[in-house]
Amino acid sequence: MSLTIGSLSLDSPLILGTGGARRLDDIEASVATVALRRYRPGASSLYELLARLGVTPLPNTAGAHTASEAVLLAELGREALGVPFVKLEVVIDDRSLLPDPVELVRATEQLSARGFEVLAYTNDDPATAALLERAGAVAVMPLASPIGSGLGIQNPRNLVAIVEGASVPVVVDAGIGAPSDAALALELGADAVLVASAIMRAHDPAAMAQAMALAVEAGRLARAAGRIPRQPLALASSPTEGLPNLSI
Amino acid sequence: MSRVTLNGEPREVHAADLAALASELALPERGVAIARNGEVVPRSRWHETPLHDGDAIELVTAVQGGAL
Numbered sequence: 488m489s490l491t492i493g494s495l496s497l498d499s500p501l502i503l504g505t506g507g508a509r510r511l512d513d514i515e516a517s518v519a520t521v522a523l524r525r526y527r528p529g530a531s532s533l534y535e536l537l538a539r540l541g542v543t544p545l546p547n548t549a550g551a552h553t554a555s556e557a558v559l560l561a562e563l564g565r566e567a568l569g570v571p572f573v574k575l576e577v578v579i580d581d582r583s584l585l586p587d588p589v590e591l592v593r594a595t596e597q598l599s600a601r602g603f604e605v606l607a608y609t610n611d612d613p614a615t616a617a618l619l620e621r622a623g624a625v626a627v628m629p630l631a632s633p634i635g636s637g638l639g640i641q642n643p644r645n646l647v648a649i650v651e652g653a654s655v656p657v658v659v660d661a662g663i664g665a666p667s668d669a670a671l672a673l674e675l676g677a678d679a680v681l682v683a684s685a686i687m688r689a690h691d692p693a694a695m696a697q698a699m700a701l702a703v704e705a706g707r708l709a710r711a712a713g714r715i716p717r718q719p720l721a722l723a724s725s726p727t728e729g730l731p732n733l734s735i
Numbered sequence: 736m737s738r739v740t741l742n743g744e745p746r747e748v749h750a751a752d753l754a755a756l757a758s759e760l761a762l763p764e765r766g767v768a769i770a771r772n773g774e775v776v777p778r779s780r781w782h783e784t785p786l787h788d789g790d791a792i793e794l795v796t797a798v799q800g801g802a803l
Contacts, residue, residue: 504800520800521797521798521799521800522797522799522800523796523797524795524796524798524800525795525796526742526762526767526796528760530796532763532766532796533766534766534796535766544797559770559773559775562768562770562775563770563793563795564768564797566777567766567767567768567795567796567797568766568797
């Protein structure tokens with residue numbers, strides 16, 4: 488199975504966030520997010536490590552609070568990493584780390600005009616997702632719940648509405664706590680998930696990464712297979728005809 | 736010699752342009768970007784971008800991050 492977002496090609500519906508990783512060598516992913524920060528002499532090169540592992544870096548704009556800050560970080564990422572795509576993040580404040588929809592739409596317009604392929608991190612709001620798509624986003628990345636919270640998908644109906652309204656890929660980002668959350672995202676129709684904390688802060692990150700990979704595969708298969716409808720009452724799966732007389 | 740601000744710290748550098756600055760600082764061949772006074776300068780233009788007193792230079796690279 489492969490998924491294409493702009494010119495970004497994913498072998499699996501699991502994108503890895505590298506934040507907080509103790510080691511990356513033994514974790515398999517085809518795409519991983521990176522942040523842009525000041526160069527420190529002597530620090531080991533994440534760029535070279537990802538290149539050696541064959542992992543495509545997806546630069547983010549973490550740290551941006553305005554569209555203009557996000558545009559500068561995106562330009563730095565494109566120059567440093569040589570890729571046209573960017574995971575756009577603009578947060579309203581550092582306490583909630585929730586996306587600022589107004590600045591996100593502005594930044595998406597500006598970056599799209601500069602030739603970027605924008606994957607826009609957003610709230611789980613179908614209207615904002617529609618505005619971001621209209622502004623040129625090549626993917627929308629609604630949060631499951633606040634970054635690092637591990638609370639899972641708090642608003643499944645909104646996620647379904649985003650999936651139904653979007654004509655670009657939907658990647659559930661932030662708040663995934665367990666493989667069951669990742670599976671549910673795919674079952675609800677998301678194309679991929681981005682997971683960082685749930686893997687990196689797990690007791691055994693490599694094992695959790697494997698569990699997440701299996702979960703997204705299960706969710707994807709279940710989506711294609713078609714879930715049965717929910718109904719309020721029991722529905723017998725054994726025939727009611729031909730039951731022998733049991734009142735003896 | 737120019738007095739510039741390098742990643743937020745005042746510093747005197749010998750380099751006359753960004754390419755020379757990259758050599759002076761022994762920057763890696765790839766994986767880094769330079770912004771001069773708030774504008775990203777592509778590596779292909781480093782040699783033709785002079786350094787002046789008072790320039791604010793940001794040297795940036797990829798670090799671990801994302802969905803923390």
